[in-house]
Amino acid sequence: MSTAASPPDRRHPTAPADGPAVHDPAAAGRSDATGPLLSVRNLTVRFRRQGEEDFVAVDDVSFDVRAGQTVGLVGESGCGKSVTSLAIMGLLPKRGNTVTGRVDFEGIDLLSLSPRQLRDRRGRDIAMIFQDPLSSLNPVVPIGVQVSEVIERHVGLSRAKARPQARELLSKVGIPDPDRRLSEYPHQLSGGMRQRALIAMALACRPRLLIADEPTTALDVTIQAQILALLKELVQDSGTALVMITHDLGVVAGLCDRVNVLYGGRIVERADRHELFATPRHPYTNGLLASIPRLDAPRGQRLSPVPGSVADNIPWDHACAFAPRCDRPVAACREVTPELVTDEAAPSAPGGLPRALRCHHPVEPGQESR
Amino acid sequence: MSPARAAGHDGHDHDRSGEREQQREREHAQEHRPGREPDGPAGEGTDGDVLVRVRGLKVHFPIKRGIVLDRTVGHVYAVDGIDMDIPRGRTYGLVGESGCGKSTFGRALLRLEELTEGSVVFDGVDVASLKGEELRRRRQDMQMIFQDPLGSLDPRQTIESLLLEGMSAHGLTKGQDTRTRLRELMAAVGLPTAALRKYPHEFSGGQRQRIGIARALSVNPKLIVADEPVSALDVSVQAQVVNLLEDLQDELGLTYLVVAHDLAVVRHISDVIGVMYLGSLVEEADADSLYEAPLHPYTRALMSAVPVPDPEVEDVREQILLSGDLPSPAAPPSGCRFHTRCPWRQETRCDDERPELRVVDVTGRSVAGDADPTRRGGPGASSHRVACHWVEEIAAGTITPRRRAASDAEPETIGRTGDNPPGRSADSGA
Amino acid sequence: MNDPRPHPRGGLGARKKERIDSLARAGARRDDAPDTEVASAGTVDDRAGVSLVASAWRRLRRNVVFLAGATIVVLFVILALVAPLVAPHDPSAGLLLSQVRQQTNPIPGPQPGFPLGGDQAGRDLLSRLLVGSRQTLYVGVFATLGGLIGGLTLGTLAGAFGGWIDSLVMRVVDVMLSIPSLLMAFSIAAIAARPSQWTVILAIAIVQVPIFARLLRGSMLAQRHSDHVLAARALGVKPAPIVFRHMLPNALGPVIVQATLVVATAIIDAAALSFLGLGNPDDRVPEWGQMLGAAQTYLAGYPHLAFYPAACIIVVALGFTLMGESLREALDPKSRR
Structure with missing residues (x-):
């Protein structure tokens, strides 16, 4: 794919990414943010396959995250959202894939760091929580030891000194009776408590960036509410930047400041959440919003689904991958790859960041199918 | 407006009527005494529009230990006494969190789990007492759709052979044009005939679920139990399957029991909704009144926790955060099963007296629901039933919930009720 | 993820x-x-579907490891079929017997017409190796088949019925597993009064039965609780078709892989039994394990007598093992597309 082969350090001219060039600090609403904390540029991940051509899981993805900001990566299975997060964290398997582009964290390209330097960064500056809390915890080591280990490793405290901190962390994330929980094993905790324990571990070193990959998908809705409220509190209290990876637009609506919608490995739309939900511009975003039943909407209306599935995608090379499923295609959709450009036509809140869109025939304001 | 807020709002201008409550309770006691309902065809004449009548259904799984001789050391009370009427041609939605027993209930209804107690009268026949060949033949009338579309299809069968399997098991392949029937089935679920020659792994998730639906339809069932029919699918595909289920119901007059955790989906698809918590129903009402006026504290918390894909709503949405997790169904709490997590818990009754599901008329909404007779189900469907001792007081606002922050969770284990402080802000209405 | x-x-x-x-x-x-x-x-698309077996075969065809294993196995089988035709001499005729001197020269060395020399009875070593492949194949295949049939029966019984039948079968299997395989072979040889090729096969087969049974039962139980079996029950499919059409075929994968691996161990076990003198005492029909066993007397002076059959056994066992391992990989549901 030609567009994916751009040199790693070249700033894609047509891919605005909320970077300093387009970013007005005063307008951001967070006066302390002078530049992005995390700046992802032209990130591309290819998986090699035996006997077939490479599969491009993440294709030329660029976005910024500032301190105290919650940025959402939204999309369905296979859209590349999780691979993006693993690539940022340097957690992809060493063999079978190539990662190109830049991932600048406070000006340092994480992709150029040695595995050892990267390990130091992980946990200390950047932490991640996963969808399945049980498989992310070591089943034969007590929770307390696992949390203290993170503190020992990154802060350099002795085990005896780390343990009270671990206890404090557990109670901070709302785990009741932390003294007892410290000596318990992961299987003795419920799903919600495990996720809290994982969050405690992620917070052990006061990371400046937290990446949450579907943190509530495996949890029940009442537990999800607890975890989301906890994450919201953390971002507000500590100024940690949060990258929220999810398929749930409801979660995005309540949590994220800025939303990136991914489709087929590329960002197709980016906007502040109020604007995105009020005036979705990409037909995919629009289709998604129209296809989910809302708890607060009147009953009896038929849902309007997006036809087909991701299996119907066509490659991005000379077309829009979404074109076969799109409800408003034009001839160009199957001939020209749309670029991610600043969306001038979209209504945007005064002072908000500009929106970006990758579409030949966007939904006009007022035409949203809701 | 969020359902929770709506409920709170409605509660203010309401005045509790103790007399009426008692009267209702007496009526309910006569109507819905579990397990004492006359079973069998005798009841058919009067309840013509109830397809499935469940009374006192219990499914307890023994917990066994031992090396040579298995010793039963306890039970998991997966389903612990449920009464339910599923109106013919309607959709009954059963919601609850994982571990509440909703899937077990769905399977028990189809006799795919051994029933510990209770009766399931299906179209006038008590299927709970059927055995062997008789039961197998009955299965033609009641089918199931599974959560995992791939796992529920035999990977070695072509679509054609898996559709034919059920038909031949019930003698539907004799003397009929099976090719036409197969083509009809595929058309009904929106798949091309070419798909018949393929294997399950060659389809996308949504297509597989359509195949699962076609298989369920292949034997012309009356009832379909759909266990989390869309939760394994991509968001954009979920609506396709929901619409398909609705279309098929209109076309074929099917009755559905939809078991799911996603309240928005259940509300969209269902006519009557039951909310399950730890093995029993805590609230049952028709879809509109349940969402307009959720009465049980658990239903309120559950509905307030569902995020809405609209930032404007999300910014002002009031949440009732529950403390802790679902207690183990192997050792359910005494009294009201929800009292360990209930923000409205009172010092009396809640801990030691198990509330029965009773008809409650708090807001008059159950009467309003009757305005549309076409959406009405059988008896009981028009009534709002709640299993809570204090529902009238809660609705009236004379009992207020304790509030807490997200990081302020309480011990979730059951049997540790002593750790829970009693309702602080509760000015008990009793 | x-x-x-x-x-x-x-x-x-x-x-x-x-x-x-x-x-x-x-x-x-x-x-x-x-x-x-x-x-x-x-x-x-309009193309006919590709079954899982077919798609596994497509992957296998490109797998170098599988091809190497399969080549060895195929060559071995062909050799076993045509050995009597290609063997230069009669493997049971003591053509070099005249050269055998009990004290000075018990083993005739290589000479024209006899490139590997002869054995202690003056028979041509090369011909015995070639013809020995046939008996070795018999032992490997029949021992495996015996184990497979026994294991399939017990495993299907246990996995299909569950409950007390399962408990009973599994206790029997546990008892079988607890008897050391050599002791089992001794007992069988003793019961048969006279050890022969078939006692060897029987002994090895019986040792394999509990392994197959456990394996099949485990994978049958997994199938029993799978959604597609539940779906078949819900559909009203009769119990027998559920077991034989849904549970058994889907549970067979690991058993087939195990069978391929067992052919290799069966050949090695037969060699071990022969080595301990429990093999077929009749050495007119050669078999590699038995040749290896007979060579132990002369191991110090004439190691080549042990080396050739041992090398043959190793190569063939490797062939079956490579095939089994790549089959396991190909049938692994995780590696599926």
């Missing part, structure tokens, strides 16, 4: 191009022919 699944429209360049073209055509005709657009269910 996101499933980095292969791009559904991937495939080789030409095929992709074709897809795009046909999709583009479909798109262009959208307005006047609405039935050519992506149906609400998504597209399904």
